[in-house]
Amino acid sequence: MSTMTDPPKADFRLSMLINDTRYRSLTFQVIAAIVIALSIWYLGNNLIQNLRAAGLNISYSFLGDPSGYDINQRLIEYDSQASHGRAAVVGILNTLLVAFLACITATLFGVIAGVLRLSNNWLISKLMAFYVEIFRNIPVLIWILIIFFIITASMPAPRAYLGEDAERGMTLGLFAFTNRGIYVPFPYFTGGFGGIANWLLVIGVLVASYFSTRVVNKNAQIKQEKTGIRPNTLLLNAAIWLVPLIVVLFLLGLSWDLPDPLANRFNLRGGLQIGAPLIALWFALSIYTGAFIAENVRAGIQAISKGQTEAAAALGLRQGRIMNLVILPQALRVIIPPLISQYLNITKNSSLAIAVGYADITATLGGITLNQTGRAIECVLLLMLFYLTASLLISMVMNIYNASVKLKER
Template sequence: MTTMTDPPSGGFRLSQLIYDSRYRSLTIQTVAMVLIMVLAFMLVSNIQTNLQAAGKDFDFGFLDRPAGYRIDPALIEYDIVNSTHARAALVGIVNTLVVAFLGCILATVIGVFAGVLRLSKNWLISRLMSVYVEGFRNVPLLLWIVAIYAVVTEGLSPPRAFKTGDAEMWFNESVALTNRYLTIPAPVLENGSTILLAIIAICFVLVVFFRKFARKKQEATGEILPVFWISLAIMVIPALLAYFVLGRPVSLDYPELGGFNFSGGIQIGAPMMALTLALALYTGAFIAEIVRAGILAVSKGQSEAAFALGLRPGRTMNLVILPQALRVIIPPMISQFLNLTKNSSLALAVGYNDVRATLGGTTINLTGKELEGTILLGLFYLALSLLISGVFNVYNNRVKLKER
């Protein structure tokens, strides 16, 4: 004899919202949503009340007003009289991008070298790299930035020491390293330099084709061409020939010591050097560990197999280990690049005019638009970070394991 139990009839009861698993998640989501909206409303109304109490409005009109303060270095045109706060922000953005770009490249180079060398069988080298990695990884970045800047400003000579002969220029009076900047000769393009640039561009294209050809040949016949030396020759020899045939169309503008400073040439400011170097060394230490982890993640059998085939250690590293390690390395590298970019906002500590110092510093100070300025600054870093991770995700998709 069986008893049939009817499904509970009767209408919907309120307690079902909590005890019935069909409705429970919906309940929780609704409550969470309401809470978030209440919180948001409180924040916004709090801001409105406080802005009103402080007699301030919320608008971005300040961006169109003339800034009136000086920004060094300004890599895009910036006129102290007419340029607006928007332009000042743009100058800062360019400065941020320059430091972030150079820092990322330098950090990658340093990190890859240190990571590979830390696995070296040479006791001294691997220990030295351990000291570097642990030293930079475990001390706050701000301290390194300030320390490196202090070494530059306190350790090197001011420009006037070059006048009195207390300090000397290098490389036949063409390069001077002062405590304010590194000054190097600037190339000056004269008549015929366009032809020279065109020739260099053509050579570059040739190199790309040659490398494709060499690769095909290797795949077809197994014969390996000395790609590096031939590429170098293609790049250098025609350019050198053209340079002399065209009558040396590119000359150098040497820095000269004026009243207070060197004039002419290119000057790379001490704040920028210190900041870039500190960012690169700091992030490089993290990248070194990522690279080391990536290499260790490739099974030992891979290198043993490569050795068994008779590949030398260098080729084993380049052709077998690194391509596989890259799959492990790239994703955490992206977040290191993002870190470096955002950390560049510590520039103010050494007086480098990045976007945090112009838009987020002086502009806010002059206009009193803390809220607007901070929002813009946040949006800029957000956009930049998303852009960087987007670009690297595309690259990651290209190198990651293809599963078919």
Template sequence: MTTLTDPPKESFRLSMLINDTRYRSLTFQAIAAVLLALAIWYLGNNLIQNLRAAGLNISLSFLGDPAGYDINQRLVEYDSQSTHARAALVGILNTLLVAFLACITATVFGVIAGVLRLSNNWLVSKLMAFYVEIFRNIPVLIWIIIIFTIMTAALPGPRAFRGDNATSSMLFDLFAFTNRGIYIPRPVFESGFFAATSLNWVLVLAVLAGSWFATRRVNAAATVKQEQTGQRPNTLWTVLAIWFVPFAALMFLMGLTFDVPALKGFNFAGGIKIGGPLIALWFALSIYTGAFIAENVRAGIQAVSKGQTEAASALGLRPNRVMNLVVLPQALRVIIPPLISQYLNITKNSSLAIAVGYADITATLGGITLNQTGRAIECVLLLMLFYLTASLLISMAMNVYNASVKLKER
């Protein structure tokens, strides 16, 4: 009887790193990694030696020096005696603000235009096609300048609101639209029923969580009734009441008042000023990127099989319900990946804000601070680090959402 045994294992030899396909790819990757590390070390060492020869050194100590310049649009306290680090923080917040607002409005414009472009109404579809082709084929910088110029030329100055001879008036005595920006009421919480700030946040989060839970219960009850009767009840007003009534009551108990803008001297005082550069940049990025998102939405809708639409219509669903419940949820799997790129483009295109004087991170850290301190390398490296971090965070968040809506295979 013959006994079968495993063949003896071959001993490892250095030649196997090249000749053996099991190790060859790893060998080439290791060589490439070493060469890349050496190249980075050479360039970095060369940079340090050249800076040392010129009497310069890389240091971030300048961030603690007084900035010496003012910033009109800001979300945190800042004055000319604040540090360059504080000025950079103001620029970062301004960049994130315009990017967040533009992402939301561009998505709204894109979804509406993408859906209407597939409309059976010839005039509506052609108008949306005209919007897409016009706005996406002209550089966004030109749109920023055009919108800013129209705002400063068409809207009245603050003096037009003064006295009995005023040629303009505030909207509902609350909002003022001027060529310097838009002034809106500012919410102010007085020392009222709830005084502790931490308690205020806890109550607000509790109200929002309760509204979310109640909304899910209402939608679940509507789904049960739809399964029993075949018709889904309208829950819009109920959901709106669940969200807004408790929140409005909580704001009243917390002593919510509004600081209304008023004309004092040569300008408006009080309220919140939304500067003209912010509005121009926000609107230009929205309509420009919205044209690209519209094409993504149109492609996603057309990627859904017509049989899905026909089957939903055969069940008696109205066209708007078919679009909201059947087509768009399936189209998201095609829309989301290119949508991530559009959000990244909005964030990076916000650096064009310097064209209209909006103080984003490029204008503060990469502009005034760089010119005042002469620390070009440090400022540019910090600027690159910010945009890299912001882009990676946006990609990570959108990829997580994309993974939640993608088709789950068995």
């Protein structure tokens, strides 16, 4: 009588690392990792030896030395006696500011143009097609220069607003449009914790209001699914946003610093100056990248079956509601992945700011600081680290959002 036994296990042989498909891919990955590690070690060792032979070394102590140059557009206190490190921080904040603003406005331009390009109105659709083809096929640097030159050439000098016999009056008594930029009222706090702590408190209140409204809307959706009737949450959401914000601003002593056009000076004082370089860079990045986003939006909408539109129309929904409630939510799964790339492009294209004198991180750390200190390797490495970190953070946040809007099967 015979018995059933498991087949004997084959002994491991080195040739199986190549011939056996169970090990082959792992073998190639290990070899590739070793080659990359050796290459990095060789290049790094070669760099250190060459620097040592030239009597140099990699050091970041220069970041504590006085910078010796001024920066006009800045979000934090800074003067020419501040360190190179603080100048780099000013550049980082300026880069993040223009990237954030451009991402928002480019998304608005792109969504509007992408939707209108599919309009049944022949004139509107052709105008949007003209916008897309013109702006995305001309380099963004050219648009930056064009917009900057338009601002500096067409707007009046600040002296037109100065003195008793000024040629111009301020718009609404609050805004001044000049060839140096736009002067607007600037909010500040007379009490509270002082400095940036007050602004962090305001931001914290806004974030808390956002999540509170999400809870309210979620509960309204649950009730709608149970009863078929959705509670009216408009007034409650408005109260959640406005009441805490008004209370906090009152307690912190909100006040306004207004532009002063009456003093006999060469420039306006007071308020907040949004410089012409920032406006040119912001607007150029927005309209340029918005053309690409418009194509992404158009592709996402066309990826949705026409049956969805017809079914929503059969239920009596209007075209605007169909687009907002049916088409765009489903199109997001197609729109978001290429949209991430456009946000990354905005952040990296902001390095062109040096062309119009906007002090971003490339102009400060990679420009003036590099030339003054001669620390090219250190400055370039810091620049690479900043752009890599910013890009990875943008990708992480957008991928999280993409995961939240993707189709989920039951």
